[in-house]
Amino acid sequence: MATITSINPYTGNEIKSYKSHTKKEIDEILKKADNRFQSWRERSFSERSKLMLAAASELKKNKQSYAETMTSEMGKPISQSIAEIEKCAWVCEYYANNAEAHLKDEITKTDAHRSYVRYEPMGVVLAIMPWNYPFWQVFRFAAPALMAGNIGVLKHASNVFGNALNIEKVFKRAGFPDGCFTTLLVGSDAIEPIIENPIIKAVTLTGSGPAGAAVAKTAGKAIKKTVLELGGNNALIVLADCDMEATLDTCVQARFQNTGQSCIAGKRLLVQESISEEFIERLIVKVRELKSGDPTDNDTYIGTLAREDLAKDLEEQVKQSVEQGARLLLGGKRQNAYFEPTLVSKITTKMPMFYEETFGPALAITTFKDIDEAVELSNNSRFGLGVSIFSEDIEAAEKLSYRFNEGAVFINELVKSDPRLPFGGVKESGYGRELSKHGIREFMNRKTIYINK
Incomplete structure (x- = not known):
């Protein structure tokens, strides 16, 4: 079984080694996530909101501990690590309070008795995230995804697995049901078959251009939606x-x-x-x-x-x-x-x-x-x-x-x-948007409902 070791970039000392998930374990995690989606999508916005506010509270309560792991794994100054945790609490609160309004049915007058667009969750979404903002990059995906009724599976950068497990811990401590948000401890070589797995309905990636191109290629073959937030200059x-x-x-x-x-x-x-x-x-x-x-x-x-x-x-x-x-x-x-x-x-x-x-x-x-x-x-x-x-x-x-x-x-x-504004780029900086009402709608099925008497 492969192991991945986290190194403190300031001291050069080993922090911890993690055993990579096996193919069997990956399959079990994805099946559990898929099963959870069937019930999670039925939860009301009110129920999801209470849990998301609890996640915000957990982040604020234990921000020092979470920030210390961030600083040790990727070298961010501790004051900036704490600020990042606080920003994650903000995005949780924002979507807890605004998701229902962002996803309400859109009534459109046509020749029908009634017609409208309904936003429905897609299912299990894979997030491939980088090390530079190890909490924020994940939470700006996870908060809207979970509030929308989707399920999150995270493949984090290999040097910040401690942060990845802490994020999973935040949702567990907040009371989210098992399987709503899960971390996969795997290297980049395991990503392709995960994307190809029929349980995964969409992929979001923040990272380099080559990584984005590889993910888009794999997802494209399977006709799966992607959002890419890549480099900038x-x-x-x-x-x-x-x-x-x-x-x-x-x-x-x-x-x-x-x-x-x-x-x-x-x-x-x-x-x-x-x-x-x-x-x-x-x-x-x-x-x-x-x-x-x-x-x-x-x-x-x-x-x-x-x-x-x-x-x-x-x-x-x-x-x-x-x-x-x-x-x-x-x-x-x-x-x-x-x-x-x-x-x-x-x-x-x-x-x-x-x-x-x-x-x-x-x-x-x-x-x-x-x-x-x-x-x-x-x-x-x-x-x-x-x-x-x-x-x-x-x-x-x-x-x-x-x-x-x-x-x-x-x-x-x-x-x-x-959180209140859409975020994303053009050209080789990627496509799609995160945050605001635009971000939460990226991984939704915009379903047309047309009714005649």
């Missing part, structure tokens, strides 16, 4: 009329929170030439002030990357860009899984830091003359998850929003996910 567009101090603070947070390991992080800083010198000088000062260190310390802002190979990849992207003519302003050094907060200017469209996704605390800086050039630079990416525009002329910035090939445009704010 978001631009932070700083116009000359911005509130410079507020913009600096937001840009630092957008790039460096979660040690830069986020698909929606602002990775390409585009600054208007007329203010670029002052903006970059002040940016260097602020980034220097970010405290690196032990992720279990409350005042640490920059922890380690989740694995050493990820830090090596980032190191190579920075190195290649500098060799091609970019200017290293700050940082650039790596020690094991730790990578210094890094600023690199004079980035061109031909450099890896511009056209590749950088997953860590390194910011690529490019200047532009006018808004047309800024739009062109921003859109010059195979990704399309989101963009941030900073300007005091909000009306003019809002009029620009249609010109960006993105899933989201944020004005004077970093791109972020909010």
